[in-house]
Amino acid sequence: MNLELTASNVYKSYNGNQVIRDCSYSFDMCDIYILTGPNGSGKSTFLRICALLENPDRGEIEYSSEQRVLKKDLELRRRITLVLPRVGVFNASVYRNISYGLAIRGIKGGDFREKVNRMIEFVGLRNKKDQNALTLSSxxxxxxxxxxALIIEPGILFLDEPTTSVDQANTGIIEDIILKMKEEHKTTVVVATHDKDQAKRLGDKVLMMNDGKIIPT
Amino acid sequence: MYSITEAFKKAFVLILNLDPELLGIIFLSLKVSGLALLIATLLGLPIGAFMGMKRFPLKGIIVNILNTFMGLPPVVVGLFVYLLLSRSGPFGFMGLLYTPSAMVIAQTILAFPIVASLSNSAIIGVDPVIRQASMTLGATRSQVTIAVIKEARYGIISAVIAAFGRVMAEVGAILIVGGNIAGYTRVMTTTIALETDKGDFELALALGIILLSISLIINSTIHLIQKKGEAGINR
Known part of the structure; x- marks a missing residue:
């Protein structure tokens, strides 16, 4: 089930430095949104606030589904996920890393294995399945x-600079995965990137972020 | 002059014959130190994890105290436990002095700061992004804590093994609170001290060889664990 996200007049500052100012936007279902803008424009902070990792100083983040506003509890947190620019892999196999989200939800058995294997296949890591994840390339x-992130079937997936420090071949693979996510999984995806060409290639809607504010283009 | 070669020969005979007295002493040493280590780990690991993951007032002071206590002189701990457990002490009524329980208490006090402090360092060393990553995947607070502890596992295991090495080799504290009673509180280190005093070197040497072997195993295990942890990080 997909989620709709509405950010209303969000403000955030760190040590007196205003990073997000009066930011408002509504994200509808099943689209790819690109949040673009120069470094330091507040993209990452905005994604972290939207992913409920941080609270805004002022303003409101509201998630709704089928016209119903959802409580910001663990259940909602488990339907949203953010892939950080530094992914934060566990010192364990690729299989164990990918299955983490299912394991903490208490999913077990054949369904578990099938889902993990399907996802490993989906992102083209089948031959690295048993390898320590710390040995993978960027x-x-x-x-x-x-x-x-995708294995937990999120309602909204946030990707923060997913292709920074990634070579061209892998950038292409990652972009294909993002497009397939929308088609096959009907996931709403919000991608923060400073790459304007990537924004054009991927985005159903491109939003410009400048000086802590969203400007639709 | 006593022949060292002769003493070594007799020591090896004792080891190879699985001398019952020797085995009894080794078993008691492992039992006392093992139990002390278990208690120290059960107390020290959660405290080390808590300090590594939370911010609270006076944290720096507590960490400093724990680090200082890692080098506690065993005789001072022995004296402290003796005063607590002696007949006129606050816990004298329990009748624990000169029992293996008193030795476990003394060794727990020695092992606890090592487990807590080194676990704390291991947890602080975990990349903060691990915590954030597990949160973004929907982990509860306790699941985030478990994820961080798992990442610090090599450092934590090293901490526990280092504490085991410390208590196994310790003599001062257990001698004071255990009394070195034959067949009851006599362990490897106290036997070595006693037998050397008596000039009976065979048993002392046999136990010395076993202690050295245990120390070698402990150090090799720490080395292997650290290498495994580093291999994962560096690859």
Whole structure:
């Protein structure tokens, strides 16, 4: 089930430095949103606030589904996920990393294995399945991060700079995965990137972020 | 002059014959130190994890105290436990002095700061992004804590093994609170001290060889664990 996200007049500052100012936007279902803008424009902070990792100083983040506003509890948190620019892989196999989200939800058995294997296949890491995830290249690590997030079937998936420090071949693979996520999984995806060409290739809607504010283009 | 070669020969005979007295002493040493280590780990690991993951007032002071206590002189701990457990002490009524329980208490006090402090360092060393990653995947607070502890596992295991090495080799505290009673509180280190005093070197040497072997196993295990942890990080 997809989620709709509405950000209303969000403000955030760190040590007196205003990073997000009066930011408002509504994200509808099943689209790919690209949040673009220069470094330091507040993209990452905005994604972290939307992913409920941080609270805004002022303003409101509201999630709704089928016209119903949802409480910001663990259940909602488990339907939203953010892939960080540094993915944060566990010192364990690729399989264990990708299955983490299912394991903490108490999912077990054949369904578990089938889902994990399908996801490993989806991001093209089948031949690395038993390898320690810390040994992957940066492109493979990003794919692992996406698989780890996608396996929990999120209503909204946030990707923060998924192709920074990734080679061209892996950038292409990751972009294909993002497009397939929308088609096959009907996931709403919000991608923060400073790459304007990527924004054009992927985005159904491109939003410009400048000086802590969203400007639709 | 006593022949060292002769003493070594007799020591090896004792080991190879699985001398019952020797085995009894080894078993008691392992039992006392093992139990002390278990209690120290059960107390020290959660405290080390808590300090590594939370911010609270006076944290720096507590960490400093724990680090200082890692080098506690065993005789001072022995004296402290003796005063607590002696007949006129606050816990004298329990009748624990000169029992293996008193030795476990003394060794727990020695092992606890090592487990807590080194576990704390291991947890602080975990990349903060691990915590955030597990949160973004929907982990509860306790699941985030478990994820961080799992990442610090090599450092934590090293902490526990280091504490085991410390208590196994310790003599001062257990001698004071255990009394070195034959067949009851006599362990490897106290036997070595006693037998050397008596000039009976065979048993002392046999136990010395076993202690050295245990120390070698402990150090090799720590080395292997650390290598495994580093291999995962560096690959």
């Amino acid at each position: 492109g493979e690590t990003q794919r692992l991060g996406i698989a780890r």
